[in-house]
Amino acid sequence: MLDRIAESLFWIGRYTERAENHVRLLDVYYHLREDSTGEDESVWRRIASTLGDSASYEERYSNYEERDVLHFLTLDPTQANSLLTCVIQARENLKKIREQLPTELWNLMNGFYLWLKGVHVDEVIQQSPHRFFQRVKEGLSAFQGTAVSITLRDESWHMMECGRYLERSENVLRLLQSVSQKVPEQNKASYAFTLAVLKSAGGYEAFRKLDQEEFCMEGVARFLLLQEKFPRSVQFAVTSFEQHLKAMRGQTDTSGSALERVIRMAGKARSELGWIDRNEIHLDSLGDVLQQLMATSRQLGDSIAKYFFSPGREVIA
Structure with missing residues (x-):
């Protein structure tokens, strides 16, 4: 390709x-x-x-x-x-x-x-x-x-899906960064406020079915970051990004070592997400967690640009 x-x-x-x-x-x-x-x-x-x-x-x-x-x-x-x-x-x-x-x-x-x-x-x-x-x-x-x-499940499909899932993870992080700053102190956010955040990601019904969390901003943040079964969570998006990269093994002309480096980076990002303790995600720590995850996501975008695209082109998200 x-x-x-x-x-x-x-x-x-x-x-x-x-x-x-x-x-x-x-x-x-x-x-x-x-x-x-x-x-x-x-x-x-x-x-x-x-x-x-x-x-x-x-x-x-x-x-x-x-x-x-x-x-x-x-x-x-x-x-x-x-x-x-x-x-x-x-x-x-x-x-x-x-x-x-x-x-x-x-x-x-x-x-x-x-x-x-x-x-x-x-x-x-x-x-x-x-x-x-x-x-x-x-x-x-x-x-x-x-x-x-x-669409045929060839390298074209997998590359397009890589872009989609990387963008999805970043946008969920931006959403949480934006709205978490508006949550009143001591987690006294209104029901309507929290409901709007969850519905923006299409996750209200899924949250009710899959999660036993209290319906609050902290619980919604944990859901949107770590719920493996919800397609718009960061965990699901990063995992899917890694899977589409792996599917390009043997399909693309990009050197195997370059592709493997990006796959390893994606695997590391997925693993780091998996090791996050749900109890560590609360209003006081959420900003730091989101900032670290955003930095990781940008590194993945930079790596895709470095190994797959023409020299001199940048990925700007």
């Missing part, structure tokens, strides 16, 4: 997953805003700093208002981390390697992009942001579901 093809596949996986996670996080903040007693401007400032670049926002706008922040984070093609930009990047990478993947995937991505490009922020606000976010999640899920259904 050529370097440029591997890179495009990896970033298709990352950008589609990032777009979905951004929408999920925005939806969480809308729920939190409705449950918040603070000033609107402080809420929007926090949203903009979590998903975007505050300095870039302040160069264009004088105040943090709903319409401006929503446009900046979702539909602004000049904002490097907006929803629309993620979809554009995924589409451009797919366009470069259309012959490597089923035509249906291109049709879905292109159609989704054309719909999103035509959406205006005033329509989103008037018709309900929650409905818009749901429509975006459905479009991205259709792309991923079709990929799962019809």
Whole structure:
């Protein structure tokens, strides 16, 4: 597999997953805003700093208002981390390697992009942001579901999935970093607050079925970090990332020693997660745990870039 093809596949996986996670996080903040007693401007400032670049926002706008922040984070093609930009990047990478993947995937991505490009922020606000976010999640899920259904399980598939699961682990960590900072002291977070966090990852029903934790922010954090059976947990994502790397043994032209080094790093990350004691995850220690896991995830991304992509290209998450 050529370097440029591997890179495009990896970033298709990352950008589609990032777009979905951004929408999920925005939806969480809308729920939190409705449950918040603070000033609107402080809420929007926090949203903009979590998903975007505050300095870039302040160069264009004088105040943090709903319409401006929503446009900046979702539909602004000049904002490097907006929803629309993620979809554009995924589409451009797919366009470069259309012959490597089923035509249906291109049709879905292109159609989704054309719909999103035509959406205006005033329509989103008037018709309900929650409905818009749901429509975006459905479009991205259709792309991923079709990929799962019809894509050959060759090196192209495994590289795309590596990008998707690495991005997923990082975005769950970002979600927890963002919301854990808002938890009131002594773990007195409201039920609605904690419920919004769990639902953002689609994990409410799974939490109730699989976990015996008390329904609090600490319990939700343990679930989203360590629950091996939940597909959106960090543990599940890192394990899947390692499995897709192992599946490329003998399928890719990348030197075996380089691939094995990345596999060993992924195995180490998975093992470190497995050794975390659930009782060690509490509000006082959560920030340090998340910071360490984020550093490990970035090292994995850097290693993929070093061993699989063209020299001089960086992985920027």
